[in-house]
Amino acid sequence: MTNKPVYVTQPNLPDLEEFIPYLKNIWNNKILTNGGPYHQELELQLKHYLNVPDISLFCNGTIALITALQALDIKGEVITTPYSFVATSHALMWNDIKPVFVDIDSETFNIDTSKIEDAITPQTSAILAVHCYGVPCDVEAISKIALKYNLKVIYDAAHAFGVNCQNGKNVLNYGDLSVLSFHATKVFNTFEGGAIVSPNNLLKVHIDQLKNFGFVDEVTVVTPGINGKMSEVNAAMGLLQLNIIDAAITQRKIIDQYYRNAFEGKKGIRCMDLSKQSKANYSYFPILIEEDFPIARDELYEVLKKDSIYSRRYFYPLISNFPMYKNLSSSNINNLPVANKIASQVLCLPIYPDLQPFDQQRIINLILGV
Ligand code: T4K
Numbered sequence: 001m002t003n004k005p006v007y008v009t010q011p012n013l014p015d016l017e018e019f020i021p022y023l024k025n026i027w028n029n030k031i032l033t034n035g036g037p038y039h040q041e042l043e044l045q046l047k048h049y050l051n052v053p054d055i056s057l058f059c060n061g062t063i064a065l066i067t068a069l070q071a072l073d074i075k076g077e078v079i080t081t082p083y084s085f086v087a088t089s090h091a092l093m094w095n096d097i098k099p100v101f102v103d104i105d106s107e108t109f110n111i112d113t114s115k116i117e118d119a120i121t122p123q124t125s126a127i128l129a130v131h132c133y134g135v136p137c138d139v140e141a142i143s144k145i146a147l148k149y150n151l152k153v154i155y156d157a158a159h160a161f162g163v164n165c166q167n168g169k170n171v172l173n174y175g176d177l178s179v180l181s182f183h184a185t186k187v188f189n190t191f192e193g194g195a196i197v198s199p200n201n202l203l204k205v206h207i208d209q210l211k212n213f214g215f216v217d218e219v220t221v222v223t224p225g226i227n228g229k230m231s232e233v234n235a236a237m238g239l240l241q242l243n244i245i246d247a248a249i250t251q252r253k254i255i256d257q258y259y260r261n262a263f264e265g266k267k268g269i270r271c272m273d274l275s276k277q278s279k280a281n282y283s284y285f286p287i288l289i290e291e292d293f294p295i296a297r298d299e300l301y302e303v304l305k306k307d308s309i310y311s312r313r314y315f316y317p318l319i320s321n322f323p324m325y326k327n328l329s330s331s332n333i334n335n336l337p338v339a340n341k342i343a344s345q346v347l348c349l350p351i352y353p354d355l356q357p358f359d360q361q362r363i364i365n366l367i368l369g370v
Contacts, residue, residue, distance in 0.1 A: 005308040006359045010352045011184045012248045014240035022236035031232060034212075038235035042190075045242055050162065052172050052197045054204040057230040057238075058211060061158045061181025061194035065091035067228055068177045068196050069126075071207045072152045076123035079151075081111040082320035082331070083339045084130040088156050089319045092128065100124070101320045101330040104339045107273055109133065109286075112338070113141035117149075119330065126152040131160040131171055132315075133284040134187075136277055139165060139174040152176045157197070161188045162249065164279035171277075172197045182234075187249065187283045188241050190234040251353035252282035255360060259285055259349060262364040268293025269367070284314065285351040288342065294370050297345050303370060309363050311350065316343040 026032065033039075039057055047055050058064035069078075069091060078092050082101040089099045102119050105112045111129045127146060129137045137155070146153045155174065157163075158181035163171045172178045182193030198204040211228035214221040256274075263269045270288040274280045289297040297313070304311050318339055320331035333340050349363060 003308045003362070004359075005310060006350050006355070006363070007310045008312040008314075008348055008350050009185045010354055011189050012187075012241070012244060012353050014237075014244055018240055019236070022240070023233070026232050026236065033229055033231040035229070036232045036235070038232045038239060039230055042230075042235040042238040045239065046195065049242060049245075050172055050197070051170055054198040054201055056196045056198065056204055056207045056211060057235065058194040058196065058228045059230055059234075060192045061156075061179060061183060062087040062091060063211070063226060063228040064179045064181075064194035064196050065154075065156060066094045067207060067210050067226065068154050068179050069095045069097065069128075070210055071196070071203060072126065072154065072176055074126045074152060074154075076125045077121060078126045078128050079111075079116055079119050079124060080128040081130050081132070081339070082318040082325075082336055083109055083132060083315050083342065084156065084319060085158070085315060086319055086322060087158075088128065088130055089325060093324065097125075098123075099128075099319075099325065099328065099330075101325075101328070101336060101339075103336045104132075104342065105138075106338050106342070108135050108137070108276060109272075109342055110135060110137040111142075113138045113145065116142070116145050120149055120151075124149070124151060126154060128154050128156060129175075130156040130158070131163065133272065133286055134159040134161075134163050134277075134281045135272065135274070136160070136163060136165045136171045139171065143174065154179065158183075158186070158194075159283045160281070161186065161283070162245070162279065162281050163277055166276050166278055168278045173199070177203070182238065187252070187281045188238075188245055190230065190238040190241065193230055193234050193238065248353045249281055252351060253280070255351050255355055256280075256282040256285060258357075258360060259287075259351075259364065262368070263287065266368065282351065285349045286314070286346050287349060288345040289347055290345060297347055300367065300370065301347060304363065304366055307362070307366055309350065309366065312348045313343075313346060314348045316346060318343045
């Protein structure tokens, strides 16, 4: 008998019965998109839940990233991390901006702020940093550098829904803009979706124009905007997600702690340090398979796969090693030793609220049994 497959994640869904009345409403009023009532309600509720000045909903995080760069009129070169999902750098390429990769910190896996200044040139206009796995970047250090060199800061906060920094401050309130993803695989999902968090309403209004073809009113187009709007079905899903998000994060925390306890003291396995945040969302459970583990990371990946456990090597390969980036001078392996090493050791284990204790124990037993 083969084991039931366990994937790295599984979307957290509200009861289907709860979704039906929302669908009925959508069917009745026939407003499917373009800033309808559920869209407006979700923006309002998210603004309160996340405690942010302003928020604009999007069809996904990637279009939101592309739009955030346009909203701040970023050009030339942007300093960024190679250790992320490709969408981070792709958003730069879609804006004809050159990514300049800086190595990552070996503890947080986020951009190493001590290396940013060396990468700044007269063409540098911004820093695009990622709160990888929901672990906050060194936001204070990034703010200081940005101020000194007059750079804009955009945070790819795709993983950082509801996260607070070590000082208790909301991670989404740092930088000029923060971008969230509400993809099915995220802690908070709207099937597909995303958002930009703005520090003021002026910027939000500009972003809302950019995501709606540049329309200001029925006959006025002020900018070559894109279609980045979130539909009513996605927004309705978001409203229901808000009812279950706290319970989901609590359940993730239990799973996270169970893994940590199981791997404590195990030679060759390093778990992420979450002490850099006062509130975590436990969106991923990455472990590093270090040199003194009995087998290599890829072998462990195969051992799990053979038993229908589908862990993921987020983020391997590094963005800088993909064909469209590898010829950049900053992609050179000598410039990114830490990122290359972490990418070769990382394995993200299944974590989601519905992960059954039996399956989690199965994963742990397989790992500890090698
Ligand atoms: N910036 C960062 C740092 C990001 O991580 C991402 C996205 C973005 C920007 C862009 O945001 P979006 O434009 O996506 O909103 C997944 C996601 O597609 C992607 O959203 C995410 N990051 C990335 C880290 O992971 P894949 O290729 O690993 O997805 P996939 O389809 O293999 O899903 C993983 C597992 O999840 C599956 O094995 C099974 C499960 N799953 C997946 C889906 C889609 C489900 O159970 N149900 C589902 O509907 O990229």
